[in-house]
Amino acid sequence: MNSSRHFDFIIAGAGAAGLSLIWNFLSADELKEKSILLADRVLKPVRDKTWCFWDDKQHKFGDLIFHSWESLEVRALGAIFSEKLNDYRYHCVKSDDYAEKILEIARKSPNVTLLETDIQEFGYEDGRAVMRSSEGLFTAGHIFQSALRPPGFQKLKLDVSLLQHFTGWHIHTNEPVFDPAKATFMDFDVPQGNGVTFVYVLPFNRHEALVEYTLFSEELITDEEYEIGLKNYIDERLGLSSGQYAITYTEKGVIPMEDRRYPAQYCRRVWNVGTMGGLTKPSTGYTFTRIQQHSAEITRALVQGAQPSSRAMSPYRFRVYDMMLLYNLHRHPDTSIRIFHDLFLKNRFDRILQFLEEKTRFHQELKIMSSVPWLPFFRAIYKMKHRIFTGA
Ligand SMILES: Cc1cc2nc3c(=O)[nH]c(=O)nc-3n(C[C@H](O)[C@H](O)[C@H](O)COP(=O)(O)OP(=O)(O)OC[C@H]3O[C@@H](n4cnc5c(N)ncnc54)[C@H](O)[C@@H]3O)c2cc1C
Structure with missing residues (x-):
């Protein structure tokens, strides 16, 4: 590691937000000379999330897109709505592909230092942003953090706090059953009871799809309940009994859906990004596109020698x-x-x-x-x- 403990920027947390930010920084000629520390517990690609989002056909993700769909389907109250998109495509990116590509760019950049460490706290001392970690203390002109809840988080005004929680199975079927051009965006025609419940299906080819059983509720359910929900859906909606498919990968997740106004800053010169920056859209849980927009905005501000904006993400x-x-x-x-x-x-x-x-x-x-x-x-x-x- 670089022996200096002071950097122009520290990016603390290398998930969707931290990696997006460093990718933007490294793409900006004006920031090429800036020293950057990228810190996370683990700095290697992990397949734990499949990020879906919509964008036009000229999206900037190139070969990072694992699959795109031109048609979407929604089912609710016995009706089926199915449509080919005109302006958008629905895309997905796998977290390991995203991390592999961006970490490789970071490793090849002489101005970037990578550090695996447990981040403990941020602060502001003597005009500098400070990060305390298991590897000691580091300082920077600005820190962008997606690792820790901002101080006072529990006291922020809050009326509705839901969780979007899900378990998904990537399945491989014996027979060709899927249409890889069409994703099931939301299928609400499943038993309801523990909160708003729906399933989405992302087919990658005729034999493979990610089927996710999702709820919006205050409480999580047991592993067994997700499993029953998935098994019943695959059996009843897709017509596949357990011998007709194999589970090749399982994805689990919990996303906050709440009306809390997350602060833009952790403290002076320390900026919250990603979920910790309140970028999750409260009514849907979608965060990925907002993270990309926020990273581009921060980069533009730094290029112009300005402070990142503290305004709320949504009007x-x-x-x-x-x-x-x-x-x-x-x-x-x-x-x-x-x-x-x-x-x-x-x-x-x-x-x-x-x-x-x-x-x-x-x-x-x-x-x-x-x-x-x-x-x-x-x-x-x-x-x-x-x-x-x-x-x-
Ligand atoms: C399974 C899953 C699927 C999702 N799918 C979608 C989707 O399809 N579309 C969408 O728009 N949104 C989706 N989301 C919501 C959101 O886009 C993701 O949660 C996204 O990863 C948020 O990015 P982030 O950088 O804020 O957090 P993360 O990606 O979780 O990154 C935070 C990073 O900080 C590190 N870290 C945390 N604490 C410490 C510490 N103390 N010390 C060191 N490092 C630390 C972690 O290791 C991690 O790498 C999904 C969320 C989940 C959980």
Whole structure:
């Protein structure tokens, strides 16, 4: 390791956010001379996440895309909505491919130092950002951290806190049963009971798919319950008994879905990024695209010699929409499925994705709102008025 313990930048945490950030830094000519420390417990590729997101056909991920789908399907209340996308493609990237590519670029960069360490704390001393770790103390002009919860996290205003939790099986089937051009985005026609429950299916070829059993609820369920949910789905929806497929990989995850406003900074000169920066969209759990946007924004600011921005990721009106949907997902799961049903019944998939990506205009949002039951949203406004009318 570089013997210096001071760097221009420390990137603390090398998951989706930390790696995206270093990739952006190393792509910016203006930052080529900056010394960077990349720190994580483990700095090697691990296959533990499959990140899905939508983007146009000219996405910037090149050969990192493991698979893309041009059509999506949603099932709710007995109806099937299936559509070919015009403006978008639904893509997925495997976490090990992403880490392998970006870590290799980092290793080849003379200005980057990699450090495997247990990060313990951040602080600000004598005009410098400080990282304390099992390998000792390191300082920097700025630290970007995705490893630790910001101080005071538990005291932040919070009305709805749900978990999106799931177990997925990557299965290989004996017979060719999948259509690799079409992903099941959400299938709500599964037994409900522990919270809003759905399955999504990502087929990679005729024989292979990732099938994920997902819930939005306050409590996790047992491993056995996920397993039963997956087995029943594969049996009943895909028509495959246990002898007709093999499980080649299991993915588990928990993503926070909450209306807490995460602070932009941990302390002076230490910036929160990724999930710790509150980049997870509260009503959907999607984070990957927002991480990429945030990294690009931070890089642009540093290139211009400016401070990274402290503004919230989402504009006010989208925070309000998120709060209203989150409230319904929490308090009225049955109504939420009706909302999804009407949303996909009355709007094009491209428009819904554009809305979820927060790229719609207000008049388009009014049209979307008028396509779903109003009462639950008025009720949510009433129940959440103390938040909505104080800046959300
Ligand atoms: C299984 C799974 C699937 C997901 N799928 C999607 C998806 O399809 N689409 C989407 O948009 N979002 C998805 N998400 C949500 C989100 O995109 C991911 O959680 C994403 O990885 C968040 O990035 P991050 O950098 O904030 O956190 P992480 O990727 O978890 O990175 C944090 C890093 O910090 C390191 N670290 C933590 N604590 C310490 C410490 N004390 N010392 C040293 N290192 C430490 C960890 O080792 C890790 O490498 C998924 C989440 C999970 C869990």
